[in-house]
Amino acid sequence: MRHVSLLSVALATLLCLIAIPAKAATLNAGDLIKASGPAVYYYSQNGKRLVFPTEKTFKTWFADFSGVKTITDSELAAISLGGNVTYRPGVRLVKITTDPKVYAVAAAGTLRYVSSEALAASLYGPDWNTKIDDVPDAFFTNYQTGSTITATTDYSPSEATRLAADIDTDKSSVIVSPTPTPTPTSTNPTPTSTNPLSLTLISDKDTLHVSDVVNLTATAQYTTGMRLISLYFEGKLVTTCNNTGSCSGNYQMPGYIDKTSYEAKAVAEAIDMTTASKTLTILAASSTAPDSRTAIRVDQPVIRPGQYTGITVESDTSLDVKNITIYVNGNAHKGCDYQGRSCKWTEAFTGVVGTVYTTYGIITDTLGRTYYTQTKTITLADNDVPAIDIQTSKPWVYVGEKVDVTVSGADQDGIQSSDIFDSHHNLLKHCDGAAPCIVTAGPWTVKGNELFYGKATDMLGATNEGTVTLTIQ
Amino acid sequence: MFKRVLSLASAAVMTLGMAMPVASQAAVTTAFNAGDLIKGSGQTVYYFAENGKRLVFPNEKTYFSWYNDFNGVLQIPDAMLQAIPLGGNVTYRPGKKMVKITTDPRTYVVDEGGYLRHVSSEQLAQTFYNINWKNQIDDVPDAFFTNYKIGNAITTANEYIPASVLTQTTTISQDKGFDSSIAAIAIGNSLAGFAPSTITVKKGATVTWTNQDSATHSVKSDNFQSESLSYGQSYSHTFNSTGSFQYYDGLHTSIVGTVDVK
Numbered sequence: 247m248r249h250v251s252l253l254s255v256a257l258a259t260l261l262c263l264i265a266i267p268a269k270a271a272t273l274n275a276g277d278l279i280k281a282s283g284p285a286v287y288y289y290s291q292n293g294k295r296l297v298f299p300t301e302k303t304f305k306t307w308f309a310d311f312s313g314v315k316t317i318t319d320s321e322l323a324a325i326s327l328g329g330n331v332t333y334r335p336g337v338r339l340v341k342i343t344t345d346p347k348v349y350a351v352a353a354a355g356t357l358r359y360v361s362s363e364a365l366a367a368s369l370y371g372p373d374w375n376t377k378i379d380d381v382p383d384a385f386f387t388n389y390q391t392g393s394t395i396t397a398t399t400d401y402s403p404s405e406a407t408r409l410a411a412d413i414d415t416d417k418s419s420v421i422v423s424p425t426p427t428p429t430p431t432s433t434n435p436t437p438t439s440t441n442p443l444s445l446t447l448i449s450d451k452d453t454l455h456v457s458d459v460v461n462l463t464a465t466a467q468y469t470t471g472m473r474l475i476s477l478y479f480e481g482k483l484v485t486t487c488n489n490t491g492s493c494s495g496n497y498q499m500p501g502y503i504d505k506t507s508y509e510a511k512a513v514a515e516a517i518d519m520t521t522a523s524k525t526l527t528i529l530a531a532s533s534t535a536p537d538s539r540t541a542i543r544v545d546q547p548v549i550r551p552g553q554y555t556g557i558t559v560e561s562d563t564s565l566d567v568k569n570i571t572i573y574v575n576g577n578a579h580k581g582c583d584y585q586g587r588s589c590k591w592t593e594a595f596t597g598v599v600g601t602v603y604t605t606y607g608i609i610t611d612t613l614g615r616t617y618y619t620q621t622k623t624i625t626l627a628d629n630d631v632p633a634i635d636i637q638t639s640k641p642w643v644y645v646g647e648k649v650d651v652t653v654s655g656a657d658q659d660g661i662q663s664s665d666i667f668d669s670h671h672n673l674l675k676h677c678d679g680a681a682p683c684i685v686t687a688g689p690w691t692v693k694g695n696e697l698f699y700g701k702a703t704d705m706l707g708a709t710n711e712g713t714v715t716l717t718i719q
Numbered sequence: 720m721f722k723r724v725l726s727l728a729s730a731a732v733m734t735l736g737m738a739m740p741v742a743s744q745a746a747v748t749t750a751f752n753a754g755d756l757i758k759g760s761g762q763t764v765y766y767f768a769e770n771g772k773r774l775v776f777p778n779e780k781t782y783f784s785w786y787n788d789f790n791g792v793l794q795i796p797d798a799m800l801q802a803i804p805l806g807g808n809v810t811y812r813p814g815k816k817m818v819k820i821t822t823d824p825r826t827y828v829v830d831e832g833g834y835l836r837h838v839s840s841e842q843l844a845q846t847f848y849n850i851n852w853k854n855q856i857d858d859v860p861d862a863f864f865t866n867y868k869i870g871n872a873i874t875t876a877n878e879y880i881p882a883s884v885l886t887q888t889t890t891i892s893q894d895k896g897f898d899s900s901i902a903a904i905a906i907g908n909s910l911a912g913f914a915p916s917t918i919t920v921k922k923g924a925t926v927t928w929t930n931q932d933s934a935t936h937s938v939k940s941d942n943f944q945s946e947s948l949s950y951g952q953s954y955s956h957t958f959n960s961t962g963s964f965q966y967y968d969g970l971h972t973s974i975v976g977t978v979d980v981k
Contacts, residue, residue, distance in 0.1 A: 283822065285861065299862040323824045329865045344763065345801055361933060383763065384777040387807040387866065394950065444839065444872060467874060673952050 274506075275529065276412055278314040281322035286314055291414045292452060293527060294328025299385045306334040307413060330388045331413055336406035339370060339378045342386050348378060352406055353419040356392035368398045393671045393699070399548060399631060399708050405623070443468040447477075447512040447524040453531035454499055454508060456615050460528065463494040464512035471517050478511040503530045534618050539565055542607050542619040546657075546710065548631040549595060549624065553658070555633075556592040559607030559619055563587070569610045574603055601626045631710040632657035636666075636700030642717040646689045649716060654682035655702025662703045669697040690718045747794050750917035753902050754892055756792040759800035764792050766891050767915075771903025771929060772806025774891065777863045784812040784857075785891060799914045802907025802931050808866045809891055814884030817848060817856045820864045826856060828879055831888045832896065834870030836879065846876045899924065904976065906930045906938075906948065906968070913968075913976035922961050922980055929953040936974075940966035 273279065275291035286304070287295035298304040332355030333340060340349050340357065348366060349357035360366045366374040381389075395401045410416040443466065450461040462477050462484060475493035477484040485495030493512070507530060513523045531537070545556040559570050570589035572580040582589035595603055603624040609617045632655040639650035651674070655661040661680035668674055668687070677683035683700075690696065696718060701711045751757055753769040764782065765773035776782040810833035811818055817838065819826050826844060827835035838844050841852075848855040859867075873879050888894050899921055905914040906928055913928070920926060928938050930948040938945040938954050942964060945954035958964065958980045968974040 281822070285822065287861075297861045297864070322822060327820060327823060327861060327864045330862055342805060344759070344761070345805070383775040383805055384808055385862070386775070386805045444874065467872075469874070671951070673949070676949075 273315065273317070275414060278308070278311070279317055279322065279325075280314055281317055281319045283319075286311065287322075287325075288331055288413050289325070290328055290417075291529060292328060293325070295322070295325045296328050296413065297330045299330050299388065300382070302338075302379050303331055303333055306337040307331070330385065332388050332416075333379075333381075334407060334413075335410045335416065336403035336408075339366065339374065340381050341378050343380050343383055350395060350401055350403065350406075351389075352392055352401065353410060353416055355389045355416075357389045358392045358401060359394045361394050361396050365395060365398065369395075369401065369403055391671065393667065393701070393711070397707055397709060399627075399629075443514065443516055443520050443522040445512060445514045445522045445524045447510060447526045449510060449526055449528050451528065453529050454503070455531050456499060456501055456503055457613055458499045459496050460499065460510075461494060461496050462510050462512070462526075463492070464514065464524065465492045466514040466516075466522070467491065468516045468520065470520075473515045473517050473519075475512060475514045478513070480508055480510075506530055536620040537617040540607065540609055540617050540619040542605070542622055543712075544605065544622050544624055545633040546630055547622065547624055548627050548629075548708065548710075550628070550630050550658075551599060551601075551626045552594055552596055553630055554592055554594045555624060556590055557605050557607075557622075557624075558588060558590045559609065560588045561609045561617065565609060565617065566612045567609055568612045570607055571610075572605065572607050574605045576604075595624055595626060597626050599626055599628055629704070629706050629708045630658060631708045632661060632702040632704045634700055634702045634710045634712040636698060636712045636714045638698070638714055638716050640716075642719055643688065643690075644719055645691060645693060648686050648688040650684055650686050651698050651700075651714070652682050652684045653677075653700030653702065653712075655680070655704070655710070657702070657704035657708075659708075660705045662705050662707075664703070665701045667699040667701070669699075671699065674698075693718050747796060749795060749799060749912075749915060751793050751795060751915045752919050753897070753899070754890060756786070756789075757795050757800065757803075758792055759795065759797040761797075764789065765800075765803075766809055767803070768806055768895065769892055769897035769899070769901050769903065770806060771803065771905055771927065773800070773803045774806050774895075775808050777808045777866065778860070780857050781809055781811055784815040785809070795915070796911070798910040799907060799912065799916075802905045802911035802914045804905065804931060808863065810866050810894065811857070811859075812885075813888045813894065814881040817844065817852070818859045819856050820859050821861050823864075828873065828881070828884075829867075830870055830879070830884065831894060833867050833894065835867045836870045837872040839872055839874050843873060843876060847879065847881050901925050901927070903927045903929065906932060906936045908932045908934065909971055909974065912974045916975070917977045917979065919979040919981060920958060923957065923959060924980070925955050925957040926978060927953050927955040935970055937969035938966055939969035940964060944969070 273289050275289060277289040278286050279289050279295065280286045287297060290296050333351045335351045335353055340351060348360050350360055352358050370377050445464060445466045447462065447464045451458060454460060464475050464477060466472050466475060472491050474486055474488050476486045477493060477495045479497040484497050487493035507527050510526045510528060511523060515521045539562045541560045543558045549555050557572055559572055561567050567587050568584065570582045571578050572589060572591045580591035604621050605624065606621040607619040634655050636653045643649050651666055653664045653666050655664055664677045664683040666674045666683055666685045674687065675683060675685035696716045698714050699711055701709055703709045751767055753767060755767050756764050757767050758764045765775060768774055811829045813829045813831045817826050817828050825837050827837055828847065830836050844852045902918060902920045902924055904918060904926060907914055930936050930950055930952055933950050935947050935949050937947050943956045947970065948954060958978060961980045964978045966976055
C-alpha cells in the first residue's frame with residue numbers, strides 16, 4: 247500500500263541537522279533504538295518496541311542517550327509498538343497531577359500509596375519531597391494500583407530497583423494481575439506489501455530450549471482461496487498444506503542451542519498465483535533467566551538472627567523433574583533427587599541484623615535441561631515477618647462455582663490480624679486475631695485465572711503477603 | 720550534541736489531558752451523573768463513568784471525536800474531583816475518523832471497544848470516507864497506542880460501515896461497555912464528601928460506594944446501611960423503588976448525599 251501523507255500534528259519535531267546515515271543494525275533485546283525521528287524506543291525481548299511516554303520515565307532507567315542504535319524508518323515501522331515503559335521501581339516517588347496522593351513504584355508499573363509523610367521519609371530520606379515526579383493523567387492508565395504501604399517492612403526502594411534489572415525483567419514480573427494491555431488477535435501485523443494477501447505466522451513458544459517442540463501456525467486471508475502454505479524453520483521445510491487457509495506444523499529443537507535466535511518462515515501461494523511470505527524470529531532462552539515453569543517461596547523473608555525459615559522450590563506439571571537443588575548465596579545447600587516436583591529446605595540463618603541472604607533453585611529434568619527460579623532474599627532484622635499460608639478450598643472451579651479462600655499466619659510474636667485481597671488488592675475480608683481467616687469468593691462468569699493475596703500482621707506490626715492462583719474453567 | 724536531537728515520545732510536547740478554553744465558566748455543582756463531563760477549577764475535562772471513575776481524554780482530537788464543544792461540561796469542587804479515581808483513557812469515537820499511529824505506516828478505522836482495524840488498501844479507505852479520505856486521518860501519538868486494542872484487519876468493504884458504526888456507539892460509556900444498571904460514588908475526605916453528592920440513577924440500578932480516603936467512613940440511611948469502610952473498601956445497594964433517598968456518613972454525620980431514583 248502506498249504510504250499515506252501525514253497530517254501535520256502539534257509535535258515539535260527536533261530537526262536532526264547532522265544526518266547520521268541509518269544502516270541496518272543488529273538488534274538485541276534491551277537495545278535502545280531510533281530512526282530519523284527524535285523518539286527513542288526500547289527494543290523488547292518479544293520483538294516489539296516500547297514507548298517512553300515522558301523523558302522522566304526514560305531517566306529512571308538510563309542515564310543518557312549513549313548507546314542508542316539508529317535504524318531506517320522502514321525498519322522501525324516494521325517493529326510493532328508494544329506498549330509503554332513505566333517508571334523503574336524504587337527510583338522516584340510519583341504523583342498523578344490531579345491527585346494529592348504520593349505513590350512508590352513497585353514491579354511491573356504497580357503504584358503503592360505511601361500512607362504517611364513519616365513513612366516517605368523513612369523510605370526515601372528527609373528530602374523525600376524533592377524526589378517526587380508528576381505523572382500526567384493520560385499515562386496513569388499505564389500503571390496499576392497495588393497494596394498501600396503502611397510500614398517500612400512493606401517495601402524497600404533499593405530492593406525494588408535491584409529486582410528490576412531491566413525493562414523486560416520488570417514487565418514480566420507479576421505482583422498484581424496486569425491491567426489490560428492490548429492483546430493483538432494476531433501476533434504479527436498484516437504486512438504492508440503491495441499485494442493484499444495477508445499472512446500471519448505465530449509460534450507457541452516465545453523462547454526456545456534444547457529439545458523443545460515448537461509449533462508454528464500460519465493463517466492466510468485473501469479474496470481467492472489458497473493453493474498452498476509452506477512452513478520452514480531455519481530454512482528446513484517443516485510441512486506443506488494444500489488448498490487450505492491455515493497451516494500448522496511442529497519442529498523439534500536439537501539437543502543443543504547454538505544461536506541466540508532462530509528464524510521461522512511461512513510462504514503462502516494463492517490460487518491466482520499471488521504469493522506472500524512472513525518470517526518470525528524466536529529467541530533462544532537465556533540459560534539462567536528465571537523460567538516461568540518454576541516457583542520459589544520463602545516462608546518468612548525477614549527473620550531474626552538465628553531463626554529458622556524454609557525455602558521451597560517447585561516446578562509445574564509440564565516438567566519431568568529429575569533433581570531440584572536449592573542454592574543460598576551461590577552455594578548448593580539442599581538437593582532433592584527423584585522426589586517429585588517440590589523440594590524444601592529449612593535452616594537457621596545466622597549473622598548480624600542487616601545481613602541479606604540470596605536464594606534460588608535449579609530444576610534439572612530427565613533430559614538434562616536446567617531451569618532456574620527467580621532469586622529471593624532472606625533478610626535478618628530486629629523483628630521477623632509472619633509466615634503466611636494462603637489456600638483455596640479447591641485448586642480450580644467451574645464457571646458459576648464459589649470457593650473458600652483461607653489465610654493463616656504464624657509468628658513468634660503472635661498474629662495480630664489477617665487480610666484477604668482480590669487480584670486488584672481490594673480488601674475482601676479482615677480478621678482480627680490469630681485464627682485462620684476465611685472468605686467465600688465467586689462465582690465467576692468467565693474462565694481464566696484469578697489471583698488472591700493474603701496478608702498477616704504480627705503483634706509488632708510486621709507484615710508478610712502471599713498469593714494463590716485459582717483457575718476458573 | 721546528539722543529546723539535543725534525541726527526545727522521547729512526542730506526547731511530552733503535546734498538551735496532555737484535554738484542556739477547555741478559559742472563556743466558559745460554569746457555576747460549581749456537586750450533582751452529576753455517569754456520562755457527564757466534569758472539570759475542577761483547572762482546564763482539564765474528564766468523563767465521569769458508571770464505575771465511578773474519571774476517564775481522561777489524552778488529547779484534544781480524541782475529545783472532539785465525541786463532542787463538538789464544551790457546552791455540557793460541569794464544574795465540580797476541586798476536592799471532589801481529587802476524590803474521584805482516574806479510570807483510564809478515552810479512545811476515538813468509532814467511525815468518526817481513521818487514525819494512524821505516528822511511527823506506524825498503517826491506517827486504521829476505529830471499531831467499538833477501542834479496536835483498531837487495519838485498512839488494507841487505498842480503495843477501501845476511499846469507500847469508507849470518500850474522495851477526501853486522506854483528510855479524515857488523525858495522527859495518534861505512539862504513547863497512546865497502548866490505549867487501543869488490535870482487531871481484525873479489514874479486507875472488504877462490507878466488513879465495516881462507518882455510518883452504522885457511528886450510530887451504534889454514541890456514548891463513551893457504550894464504547895467502554897458500561898451500562899446504566901450500575902453507578903458508583905467515591906467517598907472522599909471531609910472536604911470532598913460523597914462524589915457526586917447527588918446522583919440520579921434508574922430504578923433497579925446498583926450503586927457502589929468506594930472509600931477513597933485514608934480515614935474510615937460509612938454509608939447510612941433509614942433504608943440501607945454499610946459497615947465501616949476503610950480505604951479501598953466498597954458497599955453496594957440496589958435501588959428497586961423510585962424516589963429521592965438521602966443518606967449520610969455514619970462516622971462523620973455532617974457529610975450527606977442523595978440518590979434520586981427515576
